[in-house]
Amino acid sequence: MQTIDNFYLNATHMLLEPGPVVLVTTAYQGKYNIMALSFLTMLEQNQPFLLALVMGPWDYSYSALQKTGECVISIPTVDMASTVVEIGNCSGSDIDKFKKFNLTPLPAKEIKAPLISECLANIECQVTDTSLVKKYGLFILQTVNVWTDPDRKERRMLHHKGDGTFVVDGETINLKDKMVKWPEYL
Ligand SMILES: Cc1cc2nc3c(=O)[nH]c(=O)nc-3n(C[C@H](O)[C@H](O)[C@H](O)COP(=O)(O)O)c2cc1C
Structure with a gap:
C-alpha cells in the first residue's frame, strides 16, 4: 500500500464511484x-423505497427535475455503452x-417522464426531499413503479470508474448461506 499524492484530484471518486451507470429521463415544458x-x-x-442522486446545476436535467419533481431511472446494458x-x-x-x-x-404509469424501451429496467421516481439540492445537487427520490424486460438477452450493466473507463458485470458468486443476519432478503 502507498498513499496517492494527488488524491484530492479524483482518486476517491474513481475508487468509490458505485455504478451502475443509469440514464435519467425527464419531461419538462x-x-x-x-x-x-x-x-x-x-x-x-423497505417501503417507501428511497434513493439519492447527484446532478450538477449545469445539466438541463437538473432544472427539469427541480421543476417537475419526477424522473425515470433507466438501466442500460453493455451493448448501449457508447450511446450512454x-x-x-x-x-x-x-x-x-x-x-x-x-x-x-414509452409512457410511464405514475409520472410524466418516459421509460426507455431499449433499457433493461426502468424505475419511476418522485422527488421527496430537496433540502440538499442547493448545497450538493442531491435529490432524494421515492420509487413509485418499476418495469423490467424479462426477455432481454443482454443483462450486463456498466459501472463507471470515473474517467471514461467502465467495468462490465461479470461472474455472480452465491454466498447466501452466509447471510444469516438478513434471511428476509434471501
Ligand atoms: C458515464 C457518465 C456518468 C455521468 N454521471 C453524472 C452524474 O452522476 N451527475 C451529473 O450531474 N452528471 C453526470 N454525467 C454528466 C451528464 O450526463 C452530462 O452533463 C449531460 O450532458 C447532461 O445532460 P443534460 O444537459 O441534457 O441534462 C455523467 C456523464 C457520463 C458520460
Whole structure:
C-alpha cells in the first residue's frame, strides 16, 4: 500500500464511484430528455423505497427535475455503452436525445417522464426531499413503479470508474448461506 499524492484530484471518486451507470429521463415544458448519471445510491430498501442522486446545476436535467419533481431511472446494458457516453456528453437544452440516439420513449404509469424501451429496467421516481439540492445537487427520490424486460438477452450493466473507463458485470458468486443476519432478503 502507498498513499496517492494527488488524491484530492479524483482518486476517491474513481475508487468509490458505485455504478451502475443509469440514464435519467425527464419531461419538462413538453420535451423529453435523457442524461447519463453514475452518482447514485440506495437510501432505504423497505417501503417507501428511497434513493439519492447527484446532478450538477449545469445539466438541463437538473432544472427539469427541480421543476417537475419526477424522473425515470433507466438501466442500460453493455451493448448501449457508447450511446450512454454520448448521451452524457451533450445537452437536452439544444437537442432531442431520443431522436438523436434512436431511443424509444414509452409512457410511464405514475409520472410524466418516459421509460426507455431499449433499457433493461426502468424505475419511476418522485422527488421527496430537496433540502440538499442547493448545497450538493442531491435529490432524494421515492420509487413509485418499476418495469423490467424479462426477455432481454443482454443483462450486463456498466459501472463507471470515473474517467471514461467502465467495468462490465461479470461472474455472480452465491454466498447466501452466509447471510444469516438478513434471511428476509434471501
Ligand atoms: C458515464 C457518465 C456518468 C455521468 N454521471 C453524472 C452524474 O452522476 N451527475 C451529473 O450531474 N452528471 C453526470 N454525467 C454528466 C451528464 O450526463 C452530462 O452533463 C449531460 O450532458 C447532461 O445532460 P443534460 O444537459 O441534457 O441534462 C455523467 C456523464 C457520463 C458520460
